[in-house]
Amino acid sequence: MAVGVAKASLDRTRELLKKVCKLDYRTPLLSVSHAEATLYRLEAEWEAARLLTMKAAWMADNKLPNSKEASIAKAKAGRVANEVTLKCVELAGALGYGEDELLEKWARDSxxxxxxxxxQQIQLLIVARRLLGKSSSELK
Ligand SMILES: Cc1cc2nc3c(=O)[nH]c(=O)nc-3n(C[C@H](O)[C@H](O)[C@H](O)COP(=O)(O)OP(=O)(O)OC[C@H]3O[C@@H](n4cnc5c(N)ncnc54)[C@H](O)[C@@H]3O)c2cc1C
Known part of the structure; x- marks a missing residue:
């Protein structure tokens, strides 16, 4: 759900920005507008969340223990969905806050x-326990 709602926000924002930005991925980041640079950074964050989610799901499909990977994916994807959807509202300017667009709804939903x-805090706790080899009573 987090990966999906963030993707929908990014897709719609890219469409809206196309009217005012070139969105040429070959241009060095330092030479693009702040809006473009923000969109590219959000897209990279989204890709990281998607890959972590795919990895955890692939492990589950293949009956591999995936508690740590699932928690990493959940912590990352939840945070990314919040950041992406809120930033997309900002990037779309007045349109982003309007009810004619779904961007503001996706931001509230996320x-x-x-x-x-x-x-997220509990997921990070689970990851820490797995990495440090500690039980829930040892690391609260
Ligand atoms: C809209 C909505 C729908 C929901 N739907 C479902 C559902 O369908 N099924 C279901 O079972 N549950 C559902 N829930 C419950 C949801 O899973 C819990 O709200 C969630 O797990 C957080 O638990 P809590 O509310 O008891 O928060 P608490 O455990 O009271 O935590 C409060 C805050 O403190 C932080 N925190 C707690 N312990 C620690 C710690 N040790 N270290 C650091 N930070 C900590 C938490 O991260 C959180 O930010 C829903 C909740 C909401 C708001």
């Missing part, structure tokens, strides 16, 4: 993705 099924 907050829960960082909370339910384990908050």
């Amino acid at each position: 907050k829960i993705l960082d909370i339910f099924e384990g908050t």
Whole structure:
């Protein structure tokens, strides 16, 4: 859900920005506008969240223990969905806040993705436990 809502926001924002920006990925980052640079950074964050999610899902499909990877993916994807959807509202300017676009709705919807099924803080705790080899009573 987090990867999907962030993708929808990025796709729509890219469409809206195309009217005012060139969106030429060959241009060095230092030579593009702030809006373009922000979009590229968000896209990179989204790709990282997607790949982590795919990895955790692939491990589950292949019956490999994936508690650490699933928590890494959930922590990253929830945070990325929040950041991407909120930034997309900003990037779209007045349109982003309007109810004619879905951007503002996706931004409101995304907050829960960082909370339910384990908050980001709890996911990071699980990752730390796995990395350090500690039990839940040893690392709270
Ligand atoms: C809209 C919505 C829909 C939901 N749907 C479902 C559902 O369908 N099924 C279901 O079972 N649950 C559902 N939930 C519950 C959801 O999973 C919990 O709200 C979520 O897991 C957080 O638990 P909590 O509310 O008890 O927060 P708490 O555990 O009270 O935590 C409060 C805050 O403190 C942080 N925190 C807690 N412990 C630590 C710690 N040790 N270290 C650092 N930070 C910590 C948390 O990250 C959080 O930010 C839903 C919640 C909402 C808001």
